[in-house]
Amino acid sequence: MNEVYFYCPTRIYFERNAIEKYLPVIKNYGQRVLIVSGKNFIYKSGLFNKIRNVLENEKIKYSIFSEVEPEPDTDNVEKGVEFCKKENCDVIVAIGGGSALDVGKCIAVRSKNKGNISDYFGEKEYKNEPLPVIAIPTTCGTGSEVTRYAVIVNKSEKTKKTVSNEKIMPKVAILDPNVLEFLPPKLIAATGMDAFSHAVESYLSINSDFFSKLFAIESLKLIKENIKKAVFGDKEAKEKLFIGSIFAGYAINRTGTIIIHGIGYSLTIKYHTHHGTANALFLPYVLEFMKENGYEKEIEEMENIIGPTSELKNFITEIGLPVKLREIGVKKEDIEEIVDLSIKGCERAMKRMKFNLKEEDFLKIITSSY
Ligand SMILES: [Fe+2]
Structure with a gap:
């Protein structure tokens, strides 16, 4: 058996109304809170009022930076840093x-x-301990609430880059399944498939170990069984999907993701395709390619859990997501650029693969996805 490494310092609270119940733990970590969020969801969903009530009842001081973009870049981060200071x-x-x-x-x-967030891409050491983070996920996909990763668009290089360090793992994650009631079915599907990709990629990463596989397998089972029901509004299925996304987070925290994410970045950079939708689209084609190229045994093992790879496209279509590039408006003449962006996006992923993909391999995967 491979050696095992597992580290998760994040305190997890998972229950309905967990936000009201556990948000007061902030007081254990600081005096003045910076709320970091996007522009719309927390206001439209009533989440902001809920949080404000807790903070005011507890007499906790706070400032709000609700300017996070859908695909945040380094400038977006730096704007937040300035405000925080x-x-x-x-x-x-x-x-x-x-x-x-x-x-x-x-x-x-x-x-x-000091510096710029781009100085911290990759596995850098920090002179000073980062501020403590309390994470409240409102989707069932990212797993970021338990990982050492933060993925940011690097505009100058036209790719996504990862800040990776155990010191940025949140101190507390509050998962309140009530938040998923406001998530549109399309986003349940897309974020759920992001988590599914995390679990698949973690399982296939050369860094996987006994623990990461345990989480990946449980995550695959939970998501496969529940995503369709969750998309159609089943409350309990949404809860299970939420748990599935944390498990996938634990799994990638050990292993990282591989080429599905790396290739998926190309669509997000060029067409602003949702991250989870992009991963779901490439997933069947990448697995078909890997099955024919050195991963037959691993993929067959995984098929015992998720069913035949050949049925994945139907499964993804049933939850309302696209399975072909032309469905999202990609033109044939763009394929070359998507190949280039995918090669860039897979730089880190390649270290977790059994072999390096050549340009012609990327072309094969992307052409078959077209
Ligand atoms: Fe992801």
């Missing part, structure tokens, strides 16, 4: 999907350390 905040509450959680983690790093 100006407001003298010493604890971050990040609320939202992966974007808000990841920006929260990056603000935590940069508010205590």
Whole structure:
């Protein structure tokens, strides 16, 4: 058996109304809170009022940075850092999907350390301990509430880059399944499939170990069994999907993701395709390619859990997501650029693969997805 490494310092609270019940724990971590979120969801869903009531009842001071973009870049992070410093905040509450959680983690790093967030891409050491982060995910996909990663668009290089360090793992994650009631079915499907990709990719990563596989397998089972019901509004299925996304987070925290995410980034960079939708679209084609190229045994093992790879496209269509590039408006003449962006996006992923893909391999996968 491979050696095992598992570390998760994040205190998890998972229950209905967990936000009201556990948000007061902020007081254990700082004096002045920076709320980090996107522009719309927390207001439209009534979540902001709920949080404000808790903070005011507990007499906790706070400032709000609700300017996180859907695909945040380095400038977006730096704007938050400036605001955090100006407001003298010493604890971050990040609320939202992966974007808000990841920006929260990056603000935590940069508010205590010099430079620009781009100086911290990869596995860098920090001079000073980042600010503590409390994560409140509002989607069932990211897993960022339990991982050491924050993914940010690097505009100059036209790709997504990862800040990776155990010091940015949230101190507390509050998972209140009530928040999923406001998530549109399309986003349940897309974020759920993001988590599904995390579990698949973790399972296939060369870094996987006994523990990561345990979480990946349980996550695959939970998501496969529940995503369709969750998309159609089943409350209990949404809860299980939420748990499935944390399990996938634990799994990738050990292993990282592989080429599904790396290739998926290309669509997000060029067409602003939702991260989970992009991963779901490429998933069947990447698995078909891997099954024919050195991963036959691993994929057959995984098929015992999720069913035949050949049925994945139907499964994804049934939850309302696209399975072909042309469905999302990609033109044939763009394929070459998508290949280039995918190669860039897979730089880190390649270290977790059994072999390096060549340009012609990317072309094969992307052409078959067209
Ligand atoms: Fe992801």
